[in-house]
Amino acid sequence: MAVPEALAGLTAIPGVGTAAQLSPGSSAELLTVLPPLARLLPDGGLRRGTTIAVGGAMSLVLALLAAATRDGSWAAVTALPELGLAAAAELGVDLERLALVPDPGAELTGVLSALVDGFDLVVLGPVAVQPQLARRLAGRVRNRGTVLLTVGPWPGADLELRVSGRRWHGLTADGYGHLRAREVVATSRGRGAAARPLSVRLQLPGPGGVVAAGESPERRLAGVAG
Numbered sequence: 001m002a003v004p005e006a007l008a009g010l011t012a013i014p015g016v017g018t019a020a021q022l023s024p025g026s027s028a029e030l031l032t033v034l035p036p037l038a039r040l041l042p043d044g045g046l047r048r049g050t051t052i053a054v055g056g057a058m059s060l061v062l063a064l065l066a067a068a069t070r071d072g073s074w075a076a077v078t079a080l081p082e083l084g085l086a087a088a089a090e091l092g093v094d095l096e097r098l099a100l101v102p103d104p105g106a107e108l109t110g111v112l113s114a115l116v117d118g119f120d121l122v123v124l125g126p127v128a129v130q131p132q133l134a135r136r137l138a139g140r141v142r143n144r145g146t147v148l149l150t151v152g153p154w155p156g157a158d159l160e161l162r163v164s165g166r167r168w169h170g171l172t173a174d175g176y177g178h179l180r181a182r183e184v185v186a187t188s189r190g191r192g193a194a195a196r197p198l199s200v201r202l203q204l205p206g207p208g209g210v211v212a213a214g215e216s217p218e219r220r221l222a223g224v225a226g
Contacts, residue, residue, distance in 0.1 A: 031068040031120060031147060034092065036213045039200045040161065040188050046121070048145040051138050053154040056163030059091060059204050060186060061123055061149055063211045066092030068121060073097065076115040078104050079125030080151065092210060112137060116146045126152040159190035163204070183214050 030045035038044045046064065054061045065075050074097050077083055081102040089095055099119065104111035108127065115122045134155040141148045165185035187199045201214025
């Protein structure tokens with residue numbers, strides 16, 4: 001089924017709308033995120049109409065979808081054929097509100113434009129986009145009130161998120177034990193009011209596979225980099 005036809009069928013479901021149908025001043029201007037991630041974002045949530053480039057961890061991209069899809073927003077993922085749905089579900093993504101276009105091929109621009117028109121959140125895999133096209137698509141994102149999350153760099157992104165300092169916890173000092181959580185440092189940097197970097201320590205994933213706040217130094221378990 002063509003993407004426009006699929007979107008038409010989706011929006012025909014009672015209670016389901018598109019990002020374009022929301023007024024700029026609506027109370028849904030921010031899409032919610034899991035509490036540990038709110039400290040990373042200047043507004044405490046995902047602001048509609050913005051483009052966010054995420055580097056260093058696919059798990060962070062998926063975690064950003066979790067609360068929004070749980071609360072009723074629709075998300076679409078394209079150009080990510082290797083996406084792990086089990087990992088997405090473990091991080092809290094509602095798979096019933098997730099559409100997949102694994103390989104858009106030569107129709108990437110058309111597919112991405114259609115997804116931006118019809119979904120609250122759109123995830124774009126690591127593809128190279130020319131600055132002129134990026135500006136045009138970013139304008140569409142602003143007009144439609146969508147949130148575009150890119151895996152990797154995006155020319156002129158409103159916000160950049162990066163994960164570093166990975167360390168697995170649960171191992172003893174001699175390297176034995178069971179891995180329990182991976183602690184990372186996530187940093188955000190944007191434009192305007194978001195120009196000052198924000199950094200938070202996260203467990204990504206934490207115990208049980210979910211996202212959790214990073215442990216304070218005095219409570220850290222023995223860890224191993226990786």
